[in-house]
Amino acid sequence: MERIMGGGMLPLVLTSVGALLLYRILVRLRRGAPMHGAVVVITGASSGLGKECARVFHAAGARLVLCGRDAARLQEVVQELSGSSTDIQHQKTFTPNTVVFNLVRADSVEKAAQEILKCYGHIDVLINNAGISYRGNILDTHISVQRDVMEINYFGPIALTQALLPSMVQRRSGHIVVISSVQGKIAIPYRSAYAASKHATQAYFDCLRAEIGHLGIPVTVISPGYIRTNLSVNAVTGDGSKYGVLDKTTASGWEPRDVADAVLKAVRQKSKDVVLAGTVPTVAIYLRTLWPALFFKLMSSRARKEQKHKDE
Ligand SMILES: NC(=O)C1=CN([C@@H]2O[C@H](COP(=O)(O)OP(=O)(O)OC[C@H]3O[C@@H](n4cnc5c(N)ncnc54)[C@H](OP(=O)(O)O)[C@@H]3O)[C@@H](O)[C@H]2O)C=CC1
Numbered sequence: 001m002e003r004i005m006g007g008g009m010l011p012l013v014l015t016s017v018g019a020l021l022l023y024r025i026l027v028r029l030r031r032g033a034p035m036h037g038a039v040v041v042i043t044g045a046s047s048g049l050g051k052e053c054a055r056v057f058h059a060a061g062a063r064l065v066l067c068g069r070d071a072a073r074l075q076e077v078v079q080e081l082s083g084s085s086t087d088i089q090h091q092k093t094f095t096p097n098t099v100v101f102n103l104v105r106a107d108s109v110e111k112a113a114q115e116i117l118k119c120y121g122h123i124d125v126l127i128n129n130a131g132i133s134y135r136g137n138i139l140d141t142h143i144s145v146q147r148d149v150m151e152i153n154y155f156g157p158i159a160l161t162q163a164l165l166p167s168m169v170q171r172r173s174g175h176i177v178v179i180s181s182v183q184g185k186i187a188i189p190y191r192s193a194y195a196a197s198k199h200a201t202q203a204y205f206d207c208l209r210a211e212i213g214h215l216g217i218p219v220t221v222i223s224p225g226y227i228r229t230n231l232s233v234n235a236v237t238g239d240g241s242k243y244g245v246l247d248k249t250t251a252s253g254w255e256p257r258d259v260a261d262a263v264l265k266a267v268r269q270k271s272k273d274v275v276l277a278g279t280v281p282t283v284a285i286y287l288r289t290l291w292p293a294l295f296f297k298l299m300s301s302r303a304r305k306e307q308k309h310k311d312e
């Protein structure tokens, strides 16, 4: 009897343990890399999506370096997070560091990169999130505005990335993330400066992914649709003045919290290219490649309608 029990139970126990181990490995693979203790740098962390990313990465146990132009507003974020910093989901959280700098000044970006590195001696994840939008038609837009948007959305993030990259390459470890936009994939009328800067962003980080992937440094480009932030309010117009309007499209956009959760998931899973948008923008992206003539027609019609609306 004992022999029968022993012979029958052992394989059953071994199979169950094996299945449990496999299940745990699959869950871990699905959840992706752990964030606890990871050093995560976020630009544009004083508002909107950057602030929400700070919240979700902080809650996941990351050691944050929050970047922005305004020291006082960054400190407010730190205070807010520190208030919630005891033992979220039974894991220790860390009080964030801050580094204040303007992305348009090359010298300040270089200096900031050194300051960022000093916080923990290395970086695990860089999230290039800061950015500005634009409203205007090309005929009435100063070339200086086209350059300014390119400086903030393109040259600033790539300068920061290039300043921090050598330390990642040296350690053969790190992760570069950039928040682009659906407008990095398709260009819509009256957004020339913004769409151009996001298309350039997509191209640069696609090149970077190909060049450094073999060093164990993934590159993630995230392209969201509209998010409910102050992006349109802060947008610049053709003469350089502030647009100052919360557009309906922005106000009815995704909750920043949901987008931040998706950013965390993309980082954990080391995704390469993520579009976070509804059916219409997603179909538009495919249309641009598969049936460009129709896409261009639709954009011309959109431009005419918007112009008519402005004239009324
Ligand atoms: N909202 C949306 O509909 C969408 C947004 N995105 C992208 O998401 C990212 C975050 O934007 P969002 O949160 O929506 O908008 P916000 O305007 O709320 O945030 C933009 C952030 O960028 C920072 N920033 C702007 N200019 C500079 C600069 N010269 N130097 C340093 N930091 C700067 C701002 O800092 P400060 O507080 O100092 O002004 C701010 O923290 C952007 O890259 C945007 O293109 C993508 C798709 C849709």
Ligand SMILES: CCCCCCCCCCCCCCCC(=O)OCC(=O)COP(=O)(O)O
Binding pocket: 133, 134, 181, 182, 183, 188, 191, 194, 224, 225, 226, 227, 231, 232, 235, 247, 249, 250, 277, 279, 280, 281, 283, 284, 287, 298
């Ligand atoms: C189901 C049939 C679909 C047919 C496709 C027709 C083409 C429709 C065009 C759709 C355009 C979508 C534009 C989305 C733009 C967007 O989400 O941008 C995100 C941002 O970065 C917002 O910045 P902004 O400053 O523009 O507010």
